[in-house]
Amino acid sequence: MRTQVCIIGGGPSGLLLGQLLHRQGIETVILERKTKDYVLGRIRAGILERGTVGLMREAGVGARMDRECFVHDGTVISYGDDQFRIDFTEHTGSHVVVYGQTEMTRDLYEAREAVGALIVYEAEGVTIHGADSDAAHVTYVKDGTEHRIDCDFIAGCDGFHGVSRQAIPLSTRREYEKIYPFGWLGVLSETPPVHEELIYAGSERGFALCSMRNANLSRYYIQCSLSDSPSDWTDAAFWQELKRRIPGEHADALVTGPTIEKSIAPLRSFVTEPMRWGRLFLCGDAAHIVPPTGAKGLNTAASDVHYLYTGLTQHYQGDDEGLERYSERALARVWKAERFSWSMTNLLHRYPDMSPFDIKMQQADVAFLRSNTQAQSVLAQNYIGLPY
Numbered sequence: 001m002r003t004q005v006c007i008i009g010g011g012p013s014g015l016l017l018g019q020l021l022h023r024q025g026i027e028t029v030i031l032e033r034k035t036k037d038y039v040l041g042r043i044r045a046g047i048l049e050r051g052t053v054g055l056m057r058e059a060g061v062g063a064r065m066d067r068e069c070f071v072h073d074g075t076v077i078s079y080g081d082d083q084f085r086i087d088f089t090e091h092t093g094s095h096v097v098v099y100g101q102t103e104m105t106r107d108l109y110e111a112r113e114a115v116g117a118l119i120v121y122e123a124e125g126v127t128i129h130g131a132d133s134d135a136a137h138v139t140y141v142k143d144g145t146e147h148r149i150d151c152d153f154i155a156g157c158d159g160f161h162g163v164s165r166q167a168i169p170l171s172t173r174r175e176y177e178k179i180y181p182f183g184w185l186g187v188l189s190e191t192p193p194v195h196e197e198l199i200y201a202g203s204e205r206g207f208a209l210c211s212m213r214n215a216n217l218s219r220y221y222i223q224c225s226l227s228d229s230p231s232d233w234t235d236a237a238f239w240q241e242l243k244r245r246i247p248g249e250h251a252d253a254l255v256t257g258p259t260i261e262k263s264i265a266p267l268r269s270f271v272t273e274p275m276r277w278g279r280l281f282l283c284g285d286a287a288h289i290v291p292p293t294g295a296k297g298l299n300t301a302a303s304d305v306h307y308l309y310t311g312l313t314q315h316y317q318g319d320d321e322g323l324e325r326y327s328e329r330a331l332a333r334v335w336k337a338e339r340f341s342w343s344m345t346n347l348l349h350r351y352p353d354m355s356p357f358d359i360k361m362q363q364a365d366v367a368f369l370r371s372n373t374q375a376q377s378v379l380a381q382n383y384i385g386l387p388y
């Protein structure tokens with residue numbers, strides 16, 4: 001088989017890239033290791049920056065999102081019982097929207113199916129060949145038979161555990177990593193959100209986040225120990241701990257109920273450089289991971305897709321500048337998202353080895369943010385998303 005761009009991974013990065021390229025008349029094949037149901041069963045982030053919203057519209061898949069999303073003009077930051085609001089609109093003239101990654105992925109699958117573009121599910125043993133040559137191709141096994149796809153370019157959109165990053169020789173690749181000494185225990189519950197905006201909460205007992213998917217579906221997280229497992233946490237224990245970490249006013253208003261999902265995610269910052277090797281381009285989690293504080297994971301994947309999609313489009317119009325500069329442009333924005341996610345994490349989490357001095361520094365950081373409109377403006381600009 002032959003195609004113009006072979007996309008490895010059918011998560012949000014691969015699907016969005018495929019749809020945008022399709023609209024430009026560029027042919028793609030997507031190879032996905034799992035089944036569609038498996039991909040749609042993953043519960044991930046839920047906040048979209050304006051740039052991500054714009055790309056969904058540009059890909060022709062914005063209609064349901066525009067109908068069903070919730071616009072958020074600000075967010076609440078709390079520290080113990082004290083709380084204040086960061087007003088996105090006041091500081092940036094813009095906002096973010098709440099629309100689950102699961103919904104976004106579903107819309108992209110439907111759009112791809114509607115145009116009849118190929119997506120191979122349960123593609124095993126995906127292997128990249130000749131990415132640094134003019135004969136790039138990808139092989140995979142489906143139902144016991146090996147297949148080969150010849151292509152102009154390969155987009156590595158296969159997430160942190162994929163094969164694409166590993167295809168770049170170690171002599172060329174440099175990786176940067178920080179592992180945080182805690183995780184997030186997250187639950188989904190069919191209850192109304194405790195507040196109309198998100199609450200990012202720091203406390204003596206650790207971080208908590210009150211988020212949502214819709215008027216009757218809430219998403220809550222608490223910082224937990226890396227040695228915890230979800231089964232250590234009964235629903236009652238989760239709700240009790242959450243209430244102890246958010247301001248009393250919200251704890252009193254919290255509607256609890258049975259949780260319909262409970263899982264623990266470790267927190268990591270990770271970047272690999274460069275994001276291009278010959279005809280292979282990395283996108284999204286394949287190249288970088290952020291801790292979820294600040295909701296930058298999906299949005300940073302979307303900004304990579306923007307740079308790659310414009311670079312590929314220009315290439316087929318005879319201009320290679322966008323592809324030549326892809327890695328540099330994507331990484332410049334990635335590092336800023338890394339910095340923001342790391343600083344939001346440090347602002348509100350309790351590290352096991354924090355000294356009384358460290359805690360005072362954190363309190364001073366929060367106090368400065370509370371009282372300084374320029375600091376609030378910096379947070380708001382980062383949260384709604386830096387320009388592409």
Ligand code: APR
Pocket residue numbers: 008009010011012013014031032033034039044045101123126157158159160161162163283284285286296297298301
């Ligand atoms: N071959 C084919 N597909 C693969 C392989 C492989 N060897 N390895 C992984 N995949 C698939 C995974 O099954 C998954 O569906 O690649 C996809 C990668 O999707 P994600 O991990 O969701 O990564 P990405 O598309 O970059 O999405 C951005 O950032 O912070 C997160 O929540 C955010 O998941 C979102 C991600």
Ligand code: PHB
Pocket residue numbers: 044045046047198209211212219292293294295296
């Ligand atoms: C979520 O709703 O899952 C969510 C929201 C904001 C974050 C992280 C996760 O910073």
